[in-house]
């Protein structure tokens with residue numbers, strides 16, 4: 001399903017999985033990423049590599065800088081260091097250019113345009129797409145999230161939490177990303193809805209080779225769906241290890257029991 | 260509010276994506292579309308007929324007033340793009356109205372150019388000025404933009420007075436009133452009204468198209484959540500600036516029509532108070548709706564004139580108070596109140 005399915009090879013905690021190292025397959029290479037808000041420094045040198053189609057979880061306590069990292073990657077927050085997407089430097093580019101290069105971001109709190117209809121929300125996702133391909137993009141996204149089809153002309157604000165989250169992800173997919181940044185997509189969802197969402201994400205990732213960086217609070221859940229997990233702590237990323245690897249002994253405070 | 264999702268999901272790859280809440284669809288809920296007011300088309304048609312018939316049944320002074328409602332309606336339609344759809348405040352639209360009016364006055368009055376030519380020139384000039392002012396000004400947040408636009412509105416009348424040789428100074432300029440072609444057999448007021456009505460119809464259709472276009476959606480997205488719009492590739496700054504350009508153009512066109520209808524322009528017709536009254540009218544009419552500007556036009560035509568009788572500063576004070584009342588008690592404005600009333604009537608009729 002993912003490029004590095006759990007249990008492919010036994011590997012050590014600190015060894016990057018095959019395909020994510022220095023090989024040509026790495027889609028995203030982040031090196032020494034620093035970012036903050038005005039004088040407040042939040043990220044103090046983040047290193048990260050991600051292969052095409054790979055799904056990686058980012059765990060960590062509140063305020064560690066997970067959201068800030070995603071914002072820096074999508075250009076909302078100015079960052080220093082280096083962020084290469086397929087060899088192209090992203091830092092210093094406007095968010096619009098970064099979207100064009102294939103990075104989509106589902107923001108914290110979903111960021112839906114509540115009074116606009118579901119269809120209009122999806123169309124704004126296709127803002128930069130060539131007009132000729134928008135219908136096909138829409139069809140594709142509705143195939144991933146068929147539930148949305150019944151609500152196309154309803155205001156986004158009137159959907160249930162689960163449907164809103166699907167819309168937020170669907171809208172991001174309308175940009176045809178190679179890399180999808182997801183900021184706590186499970187926030188406020190029932191466990192069942194979260195699982196379904198993650199099932200779709202995993203299917204999208206393997207079907208369309210979309211790499212995903214999934215910020216998640218529920219470590220157990222995240223580890224179940226991703227190939228590996230990283231831990232953000234006070235502005236730095238540390239390696240968490242392959243998904244499914246029993247972490248309980250290492251950072252007990254981080255791994256709350258799943259809901 | 261939610262509809263049931265009645266087994267319409269795909270199969271295969273999509274089977275995994277079946278994430279809806281299963282609930283039986285009942286009655287209207289099974290439908291795909293939001294319910295629309297059944298008489299919307301009928302109402303529009305009736306309004307159109309009434310609008311065309313009005314100049315032939317009303318006395319000339321009433322026709323003049325109705326014409327002014329349309330003129331201000333066009334200006335407000337533009338201001339609404341910035342305020343209602345863009346979520347920004349402009350206190351300077353009186354300035355664009357003045358510029359459009361003076362372009363008409365100078366072109367037809369001084370240069371003897373045929374009057375219809377003033378309209379596209381005024382539109383182009385004010386669009387350009389709006390873009391030029393909007394680009395830097397809209398980068399500023401709300402209060403700063405209000406200040407910048409307010410200063411613009413305050414500066415224009417003195418500038419007009421300063422260049423008296425062209426503009427007629429504080430004495431103003433009279434504008435030759437467009438006369439009806441003889442084959443129409445229309446009186447002057449009727450001709451002017453129909454002229455303005457035609458421009459208003461085009462203006463409304465254009466605004467509607469604009470709002471439903473890619474740019475219009477982007478503008479609403481920026482208003483609702485700038486950051487979320489930005490990470491989908493929408494550039495907030497350029498869409499706001501474009502909206503400001505469009506809105507200035509609407510004000511400029513309205514200014515030209517004003518000059519035609521009133522037949523006289525002077526710096527005192529375009530004081531800062533006018534800009535404030537215009538902003539009040541957008542809020543009171545109903546920001547973000549297409550009917551709001553028309554209701555706002557009624558406000559601009561009648562309320563300040565009535566308030567003026569009590570004193571010169573009164574229109575501004577009345578406008579300010581009304582803004583507060585509307586924002587507190589009817590945030591969707593008069594248009595929203597009308598919609599609610601219509602919805603209530605429709606429901607009652609539907610039940611009975």
Ligand SMILES: Nc1ncnc2c1ncn2[C@@H]1O[C@H](COP(=O)(O)OP(=O)(O)O)[C@@H](O)[C@H]1O
Nearest residue numbers: 037040042060061062063064065066067068069
């Ligand atoms: N818009 C902002 N302005 C200033 N500081 C911020 C802003 N957003 C987040 N921060 C600060 O940055 C730090 C990291 O926040 P964040 O990236 O949201 O963490 P996380 O997503 O891991 O919970 C926190 O100390 C937070 O207070």
Ligand SMILES: [Mg+2]
Nearest residue numbers: 066067068108
């Ligand atoms: Mg966060």
